[in-house]
Amino acid sequence: MPRARKERGSAADGLTRRVQRTGSSSLTITLPKAWTGSMNLQAGDTLRFRDLGGGRLELLPTSAETPSEQHQKLLRIDASRAPPKLLARLLIGGYITGQDQIVVTSLSGVRPDQRREIRRTVSHVLGMTIVGEEAGSIDVQSFIDPGKYQLHRLMSQVVRMLLTELGTCRSVLMGEDHTALERLEPMEDEIDRFYLLMVRQLLLASDDFQVARDIGVESHHYQIGYRLIAKVLEVTGDLIYGVGRELGGNLSRLRSLPKKALSDLVALITRVERLLEQTMSAFSRLSVVDANAKLNEIERLLPVDYTLGDALARRVSDRRAAVAAQRVISNLLMTMEMLVIVNEVTINRSVEPETVAKTDRQVPMPSVGDPRGGSYGTSADL
Numbered sequence: 001m002p003r004a005r006k007e008r009g010s011a012a013d014g015l016t017r018r019v020q021r022t023g024s025s026s027l028t029i030t031l032p033k034a035w036t037g038s039m040n041l042q043a044g045d046t047l048r049f050r051d052l053g054g055g056r057l058e059l060l061p062t063s064a065e066t067p068s069e070q071h072q073k074l075l076r077i078d079a080s081r082a083p084p085k086l087l088a089r090l091l092i093g094g095y096i097t098g099q100d101q102i103v104v105t106s107l108s109g110v111r112p113d114q115r116r117e118i119r120r121t122v123s124h125v126l127g128m129t130i131v132g133e134e135a136g137s138i139d140v141q142s143f144i145d146p147g148k149y150q151l152h153r154l155m156s157q158v159v160r161m162l163l164t165e166l167g168t169c170r171s172v173l174m175g176e177d178h179t180a181l182e183r184l185e186p187m188e189d190e191i192d193r194f195y196l197l198m199v200r201q202l203l204l205a206s207d208d209f210q211v212a213r214d215i216g217v218e219s220h221h222y223q224i225g226y227r228l229i230a231k232v233l234e235v236t237g238d239l240i241y242g243v244g245r246e247l248g249g250n251l252s253r254l255r256s257l258p259k260k261a262l263s264d265l266v267a268l269i270t271r272v273e274r275l276l277e278q279t280m281s282a283f284s285r286l287s288v289v290d291a292n293a294k295l296n297e298i299e300r301l302l303p304v305d306y307t308l309g310d311a312l313a314r315r316v317s318d319r320r321a322a323v324a325a326q327r328v329i330s331n332l333l334m335t336m337e338m339l340v341i342v343n344e345v346t347i348n349r350s351v352e353p354e355t356v357a358k359t360d361r362q363v364p365m366p367s368v369g370d371p372r373g374g375s376y377g378t379s380a381d382l
Helices: 033-038 067-071 086-096 112-123 151-173 178-207 209-215 220-255 259-285 288-315 319-350
Strands: 020-022 026-028 047-053 056-061 074-078 101-105 128-134 137-142
Touching: 074 086, 086 101, 086 112, 086 178, 112 128, 112 137, 151 178, 151 220, 151 259, 178 209, 178 220, 220 259, 220 319, 259 288, 259 319, 288 319
Parallel strands: 074 101
Antiparallel strands: 020 026, 047 056, 101 137, 128 137
């Protein structure tokens, strides 16, 4: 084999190597001497390769993996001086970053209020369970398989729940039994659970190409876009749930609004429903034309819809009803602004290297309203 050239550049800049042919089909490169020395590598040692997508390859000596790293990720949290709500946030942070086991300890004993905080958090996270509890510690385990659920199916289910929430708000405002609003809180909790699971999957996928392949998000560029959309959907759920709360606390007043004001409010909810479904359909089909059409429509509608609150305030003498209606309108308009982000991700994804590599470097441009893929999540693969 030809002698390797002298190493050039720094570790930060990236070293270069020339690929050499060995035998009839094998390609080889030499490993940097500084790296092999720091890892104490010897001839015959085993290396583990991971394809990270986007042309990136991770290289790790198997000897550098401890048994716990090979089988289970462990996180320890000292709760001795943890202020209120920090334990809950650390537990959720540990969950979404892929920790399999989280052990909460305290030399003075885990306090009753801390135990309640831990139990409450665990009950709101999919696949997380308390498996051991003593005076000075609580052992929390995550049993969910990160590669079991394809991301687009989880996302489709979240969108269906959001559409159901909007439909419930619209129907109740139009006269349906107000008890239908009671379904919103458990549905919102479920959306939060799905959001945490999606983020956990995406962060694990960024380090493990097998997980990325299992959930259908092999490109690290796509992982960034999915993370953004997952957050948009979670925030959208909070906004719609806020609409439901306003309806629940002021339903009789809102139903007593002048006919034109009530009609405008119902029309706005219907409009947001349609835009949500069409925006997510454009994303699922990667239709840049439809995403662009939705962006143009939202840009046209927002300035007009923002005047609804002021106009309603002038027409309604019941100040509490006017304030409640303005809050409903505000949450719905913020939801429309969230959809702007999704449509921008759709357009950006259409020009990413992994996308155009499949289309001979051309941006796929179906006609507006191309029915392929149907409604969001029914048949198209994200």
